[in-house]
Amino acid sequence: MTKLYLAIPCYNEEEVLRDSAGKLLNKYSTMMSEGKISADSRIVFIDDGSKDRTWEIISELHTENPVFQGIKLSRNRGHQNALLCGLMTLKDKADAVISIDADLQDDINTFDEMVAKYEDGCDVVYGVRSKRETDTFFKRFTAEGFYKILNHMGAKVIFNHADFRLMSKRALNAFSLYKETNIFLRGMVPMIGFKSDIVTYERSERLAGESKYPLKKMLALAWEGITSLSIQPIRMITWLGGIVFGISLIMIIYSLVSFFCGWTVSGWSSLLCSIWAIGGLQLLAIGVIGEYIGKIYMETKRRPRFIVDKVLDDNEQ
Incomplete structure (x- = not known):
C-alpha cells in the first residue's frame, strides 16, 4: 500500500486548523480502512513563522494523535518556501x-x-x-488572466492549477x-517531465480566516513566476527597442526630406513627447533588467x- 504524506503549509491558521485536522483525519482513516494507503501515512503541518497559536495547535494535535506531525520554520519565509521545506x-519518508x-x-x-x-x-x-462559478467576476477574471499571462510570458503552468498536487518519491528526488x-x-514542477495526469474538482469557500493570496500577492507571485522562469520580458524590451529604433529612422528620413523641401514646421510638441517616450522606455528597460540582475x-x-526550528515526527512522541 502507498505510504502517503500530506504537506500543509500554515501561516496564522488557528481559526481553521482544528476543523481541517478533523476532516483530514476522517479522510485518512477511511482510506486506511479501505486499504488505499498504509497505516504509516502521516499528515504534516509546516508552520511558516505564524504569529498566532498555529504551532501550539499543531503540537496539541501531535500529542493527541501521532498521525499529525509538524515542522516549524525559524521565521516566515513565504508560502512557496514553506511548501518546499x-x-x-518528506521526500525520503513517503512513497x-x-x-x-x-x-x-x-x-x-x-x-x-x-x-x-x-x-x-x-x-x-x-x-x-x-x-470558478463561486468566484466573483473580478476574481475569476484576474485569476484566469494570471495563468494566461504566465504562459504567454514563457512561464509554462497548468491552467487553473495552484499548489494542490501529488508528487511521487521519484519526482521529489x-x-x-x-x-x-x-x-x-x-x-x-512541470519541468520535471515525468508521467503526469490531472484530477478535476470544485473549489469550496474558505470556512474562516482570510485568504493568504489577495490581489497584491497574486500580482507579486505572477511577477516572481515570470522573472524566475522566463527571459521573455528582456526579449520584449529588445523587440520594443528595435521597433522604436525603426520608427526613429523613419522620422529622421522624414525630417531630412521636410528640411530640404522647405516643409519645416515648428515641432516643439512632437519633440517633447518623443523625449518623454524615449525616457520612459529607457527607465522601463533598466527596471526590468535590474530585476533580473537582482535575482x-x-x-x-x-x-x-x-531553516527548520523544530520538528514533531514519529521520534517525538
Whole structure:
C-alpha cells in the first residue's frame, strides 16, 4: 500500500486548523480502512513563522494523535518556501506526498483518485479546478488572466492549477536537484517531465480566516513566476527597442526630406513627447533588467531557502 504524506503549509491558521485536522483525519482513516494507503501515512503541518497559536495547535494535535506531525520554520519565509521545506523534508519518508493548503478549499475527496493515478504509474498528479462559478467576476477574471499571462510570458503552468498536487518519491528526488533561491513551484514542477495526469474538482469557500493570496500577492507571485522562469520580458524590451529604433529612422528620413523641401514646421510638441517616450522606455528597460540582475545577486549568495526550528515526527512522541 502507498505510504502517503500530506504537506500543509500554515501561516496564522488557528481559526481553521482544528476543523481541517478533523476532516483530514476522517479522510485518512477511511482510506486506511479501505486499504488505499498504509497505516504509516502521516499528515504534516509546516508552520511558516505564524504569529498566532498555529504551532501550539499543531503540537496539541501531535500529542493527541501521532498521525499529525509538524515542522516549524525559524521565521516566515513565504508560502512557496514553506511548501518546499515540507516536500524536501518528506521526500525520503513517503512513497508520495500531496501538498494542500490548510483551509481545505481544495477537495480532499480527490485523494483517492490521485493515489490511484500514482499507483497507475503517474509521478505527478495535478489538482485542477473544473470551474470558478463561486468566484466573483473580478476574481475569476484576474485569476484566469494570471495563468494566461504566465504562459504567454514563457512561464509554462497548468491552467487553473495552484499548489494542490501529488508528487511521487521519484519526482521529489528529481525536484531536489533544482537549487535556485527564487522559486515558483507551479511553474517548476512541470519541468520535471515525468508521467503526469490531472484530477478535476470544485473549489469550496474558505470556512474562516482570510485568504493568504489577495490581489497584491497574486500580482507579486505572477511577477516572481515570470522573472524566475522566463527571459521573455528582456526579449520584449529588445523587440520594443528595435521597433522604436525603426520608427526613429523613419522620422529622421522624414525630417531630412521636410528640411530640404522647405516643409519645416515648428515641432516643439512632437519633440517633447518623443523625449518623454524615449525616457520612459529607457527607465522601463533598466527596471526590468535590474530585476533580473537582482535575482542573479540573490542566487549567487546561496542563502538557505528555509531553516527548520523544530520538528514533531514519529521520534517525538
